[in-house]
Amino acid sequence: MSTMAAVRLAVFVATLLVCVAADDDPIIEVNSGKVAGRVVEFAHKDVEVKRTVHVFQGIPFAEPPVSGLRFRAPEPKSPWEGVRDAKELGNACMQPASPLIPIEEPKSEDCLYLNIFVPQTGDDKLPVMVWIHGGGFIIGSGGTGYNGTALAAIGDVIVVTINYRLGPFGYLSTGDGHVSGNYGFLDQVLALQWVQDNIAEFGGDAKKVTIFGESAGGISVEYLMLSPLTDGLFLRAIMESGTSTMPGFFISDKAKQSKIAHGLGKLVDCEKDTSEELIQCLRRASAEDLMEAGNLENGKLANVTGIADLLIPFSPVVDGNFLTAPPEDLIRDRSFPKRGTDILIGTMADEGMTFLIIFFLDNANDTEVFMNKTTYEAVSSTFLGSDKTSNPSVVDAVKLMYVNWEDADSEDADYVEALSQTYGDLYFVCPADLSARAHFQAGSKVYQYQMTHIPAESLFKMKWLKAGHGEDIPFVFGWHFDSAMNWTMPDDDVMMTLKIMKYWTNFAKTGNPNLFDGDVALSEDEKQTEWPLFKVPGLEYKDMSLKMETKRALKAKECAFWNDFIPKLMKHTDTAQTCSKETEDGKLKYKEEENRQP
Numbered sequence: 001m002s003t004m005a006a007v008r009l010a011v012f013v014a015t016l017l018v019c020v021a022a023d024d025d026p027i028i029e030v031n032s033g034k035v036a037g038r039v040v041e042f043a044h045k046d047v048e049v050k051r052t053v054h055v056f057q058g059i060p061f062a063e064p065p066v067s068g069l070r071f072r073a074p075e076p077k078s079p080w081e082g083v084r085d086a087k088e089l090g091n092a093c094m095q096p097a098s099p100l101i102p103i104e105e106p107k108s109e110d111c112l113y114l115n116i117f118v119p120q121t122g123d124d125k126l127p128v129m130v131w132i133h134g135g136g137f138i139i140g141s142g143g144t145g146y147n148g149t150a151l152a153a154i155g156d157v158i159v160v161t162i163n164y165r166l167g168p169f170g171y172l173s174t175g176d177g178h179v180s181g182n183y184g185f186l187d188q189v190l191a192l193q194w195v196q197d198n199i200a201e202f203g204g205d206a207k208k209v210t211i212f213g214e215s216a217g218g219i220s221v222e223y224l225m226l227s228p229l230t231d232g233l234f235l236r237a238i239m240e241s242g243t244s245t246m247p248g249f250f251i252s253d254k255a256k257q258s259k260i261a262h263g264l265g266k267l268v269d270c271e272k273d274t275s276e277e278l279i280q281c282l283r284r285a286s287a288e289d290l291m292e293a294g295n296l297e298n299g300k301l302a303n304v305t306g307i308a309d310l311l312i313p314f315s316p317v318v319d320g321n322f323l324t325a326p327p328e329d330l331i332r333d334r335s336f337p338k339r340g341t342d343i344l345i346g347t348m349a350d351e352g353m354t355f356l357i358i359f360f361l362d363n364a365n366d367t368e369v370f371m372n373k374t375t376y377e378a379v380s381s382t383f384l385g386s387d388k389t390s391n392p393s394v395v396d397a398v399k400l401m402y403v404n405w406e407d408a409d410s411e412d413a414d415y416v417e418a419l420s421q422t423y424g425d426l427y428f429v430c431p432a433d434l435s436a437r438a439h440f441q442a443g444s445k446v447y448q449y450q451m452t453h454i455p456a457e458s459l460f461k462m463k464w465l466k467a468g469h470g471e472d473i474p475f476v477f478g479w480h481f482d483s484a485m486n487w488t489m490p491d492d493d494v495m496m497t498l499k500i501m502k503y504w505t506n507f508a509k510t511g512n513p514n515l516f517d518g519d520v521a522l523s524e525d526e527k528q529t530e531w532p533l534f535k536v537p538g539l540e541y542k543d544m545s546l547k548m549e550t551k552r553a554l555k556a557k558e559c560a561f562w563n564d565f566i567p568k569l570m571k572h573t574d575t576a577q578t579c580s581k582e583t584e585d586g587k588l589k590y591k592e593e594e595n596r597q598p
C-alpha cells in the first residue's frame, strides 16, 4: 500500500474512533496505536527543493522506565486507544542544565520518545536515517537542535531522532550483575527495533537504515556495531567525532563501578551493604535527587567515592549482554560481528579546542587565543589521564610530538595549537583512525573525512574554537534552512551545508556519499569533489573545506604515536610491572583510560 493510501485509510479509520486530530493531520498506525503528526511545508530561498514534510514528534517507543523499571532494560510501549497526538517533542531525559547548549523540552524520567520527519516524495521505500545525539552520556536529547525537516526535505530521506537514558539512569552499574548497566544503549536498540517494526507505515525502507551520531552519539553508533544485539537493525553507520575507543568513556574496573554506585547511594540516603539493598533503595529515590547526586559539577560524587578523575562516572561497561568485551579489545582484535556495515567516519580539525574552553571563558569574542610557554608547561597534562600523567616518559614524549620546536625557545610559540592538537588526536582523530582501519580490515566499505572549514558562527558561541568539536551539527541538520533556529549562514557556509547534507543522504541511499544511486553519472562539478574509499594502504580521505579536496594519511604519524608507540612506551616504562607479570603470549593489552571527558 502506498504511503498516501495508508494515510487516507488511517485517517478514515481514525475518524471512526476519536477525533482529536485536525482533518489534514497525517495519521499513521504504528504497532502500539495511532499517531497524528502535522504537515510542514518546506521551502527556502537558498535551495530549489520544495517539499511537504510530515512531522511526528514525541512518539513513545518504550514504557516509561520509572519506579520498578528504573535500572532495567526498556520494555516495549503497550498499546493505547484512539489517536495519540504527535505534534510536540516528548520529555528530554533527566539531565543537569547545560548553559552552552540548553534543552527546550521539559525533563523527566519518562523520556523514551522519538521523532520522525517524512518527506512526501511519492516513494514508499525511502531510506531511513536514525540520529543518536551526543552530550557525553550526560546531557542532550533528540529534540532541541535536531529538527530533521530540512535534512528530510533536501535529502529525500526519512529522519528519525531518538532519546535514550542518560547519567545514572542510563549507565549506572553495580559491577556485580545486580544492575548491569548500558540501559541507555538498550534504549537505542529498542528504538531501532521500533523503526524496524513501524517505519514501513511511514513509507520507509526498514532494510535501508543508517544510524548516525556525533560525539557520544558517534560513540554509541560504534557500540551498536560491536553489540551482538543489533543484527538486522541497520545497514550503514556514520560516526561524527566519536568512536567506541575514545578515552574516558568506558569503565572496565568492576570495583570502581561498585564504588560509584554505592557512592551515589550514600548521597541519596541509600547507604547499604549489598547491591541488592542498594538498588531497591535507589529505585525509590526521587529522580531529581538521583540526578543531582550524579551531577559531577557539584563535586559530591567525587567526594564520597574518593575518586578524583571522575569525569564520566556513568559510562558504558561490559554487561555480558549488550557488550561482551572492552571495545578496544574488540576493535584491535577485529572480533566484532562483521556485518559488512558501510561506514562514514570523521572528525573536526580542531576537536581539541573544546578542552581549552575552561582556560578561555573570558575570550568568547576573540577570534584567536594565546597561551605562553609557562602556562603550557603548567597545564599540558590536564586531560592526558592519570595513567599517562603518572608516567614522565609519556608526558615528555607528548611534548616532543606536539610542541613546535622551531619556536620553542620563545614564550610565544603556538602553545594553544599544541594543546588543541594533542587532545584532538588523543580523544578523537586517532581513535577514529583505529576504527577506520579496523572496519576496513573487517571488510566494510569505509569513507573518512576531516572537516577543516571554519564556520562563520560557533555552536558554543566562541569565535576562537575554529573547526571545533560539534561544529558539524548545524551543517548536517541544515540549521540555515530552519527559521526557528535563527542560524543564518553566509554563502560559503550554505554551500558547505548543502554539500554535507548531500554526501550524508547519498551515503544513506547507496552506501556511497558520491552517488544518488548507482546509475547516475557524476557531473563535472561532482567529479571534482568525488570522495574515494578509505583503504589500507592508501588512507585517502575527504577534507571538508570549500575546495573539498581529497587528501591522504590523516595524522598518520600522530596516530602511530598514540595507537602504537605510546602503549608500547607505557608497557616498557611501567615501573609497577615486574617481569613475572609479562602479558600473556606477548600480546599487548592496553589499559583502558578511564574517566576522562572532553
Ligand SMILES: *[C@@H]1O[C@H](CO)[C@@H](O)[C@H](O)[C@H]1NC(C)=O
Binding pocket: 298, 299, 300, 303
Ligand atoms: C567534601 O567532603 C569534605 C569533607 O567531608 C567537606 O568538607 C566538603 O564540604 C565536601 N565538598 C563537597 C563539594 O561536598
Ligand SMILES: *[C@@H]1O[C@H](CO)[C@@H](O)[C@H](O)[C@H]1NC(C)=O
Binding pocket: 361, 362, 363, 364, 365
Ligand atoms: C561578547 O560581546 C557581546 C556583544 O558585544 C557582549 O554582550 C558579551 O558580554 C561579550 N562577551 C565577553 C565574554 O566578553
Ligand SMILES: *[C@@H]1O[C@H](CO)[C@@H](O)[C@H](O)[C@H]1NC(C)=O
Binding pocket: 372, 373, 374, 375, 411
Ligand atoms: C604567561 O601567561 C600567564 C597567564 O596569562 C601570565 O600570568 C604570565 O605572567 C605569563 N608568563 C610569562 C613568562 O610571560
Ligand SMILES: *[C@@H]1O[C@H](CO)[C@@H](O)[C@H](O)[C@H]1NC(C)=O
Binding pocket: 040, 041, 042, 147, 148, 149, 150, 481, 482, 483, 484
Ligand atoms: C523545523 O524546521 C522547519 C523548516 O526547516 C520549520 O518549518 C519548523 O517550524 C521547524 N520545527 C520546529 C519544531 O522547530
Ligand SMILES: *[C@@H]1O[C@H](CO)[C@@H](O)[C@H](O)[C@H]1NC(C)=O
Binding pocket: 486
Ligand atoms: C537572531 O539572531 C540575531 C543575530 O545573532 C539576533 O540579533 C536576533 O535577536 C535573533 N533573533 C531571535 C528571534 O532570536
